[in-house]
Ligand SMILES: Nc1ncnc2c1ncn2[C@@H]1O[C@H](COP(=O)(O)OP(=O)(O)OP(=O)(O)O)[C@@H](O)[C@H]1O
């Protein structure tokens with residue numbers, strides 16, 4: 001069956017390839033290239049230039065934001081924090097011109113150099129810029145540099161009057177770039193708590209519920225500092241369902257802390273008993289649910305989400321269609337454990353394969369897929385739609401797209417990220433499924449972080465296919481061993497010279513992850529059939 005999967009009619013074996021890759025077909029390699037292109041289109045669509053131009057404009061003396069009009073009777077000041085805000089700030093400065101008085105942005109360590117090297121000069125601020133750029137939060141963890149940036153941002157906001165407008169640029173990664181722990185909590189204590197929660201698989205919703213409660217700037221704290229100035233926030237979402245109060249922990253969204261919920265989260269991850277006294281004191285000082293965070297000035301705050309994973313998936317679908325695939329978007333909100341998510345993709349590929357056979361898909365397979373919905377955050381409605389398209393597509397080329405942010409419970413000491421771990425797990429699922437597939441199917445899976453950085457690695461993600469496992473074994477690499485040690489980056493680096501890794505470098509944006517399942521058409525020309533015949 002393996003040869004049926006990957007050496008389908010019309011394919012040419014790459015016998016001269018290094019690493020003993022004789023069984024790879026040109027069609028398989030084409031599928032990888034197409035996957036990379038579709039992923040590239042997803043990222044391009046959410047680069048700052050496009051989104052900022054669509055939501056911020058100056059018309060005479062009026063500032064138009066997300067369709068609303070503001071009169072900056074005095075001056076515009078700017079602050080920002082997150083992986084995408086450098087480019088957002090560059091565009092804002094170009095739009096605002098002399099209306100901009102000054103600004104401070106807190107951005108990831110090394111991002112300016114990375115963008116320079118990637119020739120993305122349009123995302124950088126010029127030498128005469130009125131905006132100060134501060135880098136920090138190495139490895140996406142709050143550190144001294146980020147704390148100094150947070151102080152500078154607080155100072156700028158605190159000095160504003162009712163004559164001023166504060167433009168706040170917010171994107172994912174903002175929580176780590178704006179640390180202002182409520183005393184007596186220290187930076188080290190906050191770092192350690194964040195690290196432990198993330199390692200135990202806490203969701204971003206859980207993590208940020210705690211961050212809001214333990215910070216002076218999150219949960220609306222920044223907006224309170226800026227009172228009585230008008231605050232306008234432009235937010236690029238990297239959280240499922242785009243909740244402004246959770247993205248970067250909502251510094252401009254007045255939202256009450258919920259100590260009861262915080263205690264429950266700490267209990268859930270077994271951290272309640274080992275908490276430092278400072279954290280206990282701050283949580284106890286918050287009182288009951290809905291207290292502790294004032295609502296001062298909420299009438300003067302406007303929060304606008306200007307971009308999200310959905311936009312990225314739309315652009316990816318369009319590119320997939322141009323390449324001859326029938327695109328189908330499963331969901332922009334896939335979450336849950338990577339194990340469960342990889343199982344879902346394995347089952348969907350199996351379903352697609354069975355849909356091409358005379359008998360059609362088994363009822364039990366359909367039930368198993370629908371049963372996974374709650375575990376991976378995908379409603380029945382979306383799963384049913386996807387299954388319908390897979391059935392109707394039959395032999396056509398198909399690109400299944402989704403987005404979101406699964407979680408990994410770290411058990412090992414290896415190096416990796418959720419995208420690479422997901423890709424490796426999907427490869428294992430595909431390899432297991434190979435023998436039970438009724439029809440030949442060329443398939444590739446790609447998982448990538450739109451920010452270009454998957455966990456603490458220099459890769460955005462990786463590509464998987466049904467041959468990966470056998471290829472790895474031939475090279476003395478056992479996927480299960482690497483998975484046990486959460487060592488997916490080492491695995492993909494060693495496998496075949498690292499050619500399944502996706503290495504875009506920091507992209508300057510961040511709307512969570514994108515997952516693609518590309519399925520070849522049965523005939524060489526079936527891509528054209530899919531593009532022409534279905535929508
Ligand atoms: N060795 C590893 N293997 C698999 N996953 C890992 C590993 N190390 C860290 N991770 C996961 O990487 C995630 C952190 O990745 P990253 O720094 O890209 O965060 P992010 O969620 O993209 O950040 P943000 O939301 O702040 O932009 C955590 O979910 C963590 O569990």
Ligand SMILES: O=C(O)[C@H](O)CO
Nearest residue numbers: 172173174175247248
């Ligand atoms: O910074 C954060 O809190 C996460 O990226 C979610 O927005």
